[in-house]
Amino acid sequence: MSRSLPFLTDTLGNSLNDRLLFAVPKKGRLHQVCLDLLQGSDIQFHRHSRLDIALVKNLPLALVFLPAADIPTFVGEGRVDLGITGRDQVAEHECMVPPTATSGVVEVLDLDFGKCSLQVQVPMKGELSKPEDLIGKNVVTSFTNLTEQYFRKLEAEQAGSATNGETNGQTKLKTHIKFVGGSVEAACALGVADGIVDLVESGETMRVAGLKAISTVVASSAILVKSKHPSDDKLVDLITARIKGVITAQKYVLCTYNVERHQLEAACKITPGKRAPTVTSLENTDWVAVQAMVERKTLAVVMDRLTEAGATDILAMKIENSRSG
Ligand SMILES: Nc1ncnc2c1ncn2[C@@H]1O[C@H](COP(=O)(O)OP(=O)(O)OP(=O)(O)O)[C@@H](O)[C@H]1O
């Protein structure tokens, strides 16, 4: 490990040179979920107020709190080894700074939260109904690079370009793309935009603003990313395994039930488990006890089907943590 960070060393009175640096969103939608994930992974730290760096007490690691939008830059340049951000932010960054052999981020893990889509939206009431209708008009977004790439392709396709939709950096874009840092949904009502490109999760913000989605630019979720050459590969693997364990534990529950042996095959088809269900004989009976991991979101239906298949004493238990190969 050889990184020279004199400023950070002075500010904290501690050396960061021998620590893996891990960037975490300092605010916004991903912040609290990331803190919960760190806690579940037993990454212990104390963050002084106003300070965006926290030393981890029980691992040679330091957390760096950064805006989600900046994390791909720091990780991509190898200034920070690991980070959590949205796939949308990585895509936006890579539009501007394409990865090379030595720079750019590597996706390590889909974290299964922060799910949303970057969508082209227009007023619900109005003449615009398809993305092509916005060509030559004003489009407001926080994702100017992805939006420019999207409309460049659309304009080229519409012009029947010989490049067959390939982007051409030299052609002047007809569509006017403007940046705003937040509250993008207000732009149409305020007359700044004819359409917007903004994130949609539940769709509530879009509906309340009187907008409808007409196309998807990128589907996103939170991801764990690493630099191309992290300072400590072993520690990256250890943190990845811990985070994966927490994510899996949140995604699954442990389901146990009793079933008569002649109904076991049908029951096991309902709960195949991650690898296979664990089956234990109940002493001096024709009954067996079955244990299997079940995806939390399918649990109610699985329990209904198990009951129909003759299972009884069905229990579902929260998994605190997990680890698998
Ligand atoms: N409504 C949402 N639902 C799920 N994930 C979202 C949502 N909005 C944003 N995200 C994800 O969170 C990331 C960070 O967005 P967010 O707007 O919360 O950050 P920010 O701009 O740093 O914070 P703030 O808006 O509070 O200033 C996005 O790039 C996206 O991946």
Ligand SMILES: O=P(O)(O)OC[C@H]1O[C@H](OP(=O)(O)OP(=O)(O)O)[C@H](O)[C@@H]1O
């Ligand atoms: O589909 P929904 O569930 O309504 O979520 C979408 C909204 O969430 C995000 O904004 P956020 O609330 O984070 O604030 P911002 O507008 O300041 O970015 C996004 O930019 C949308 O406005």
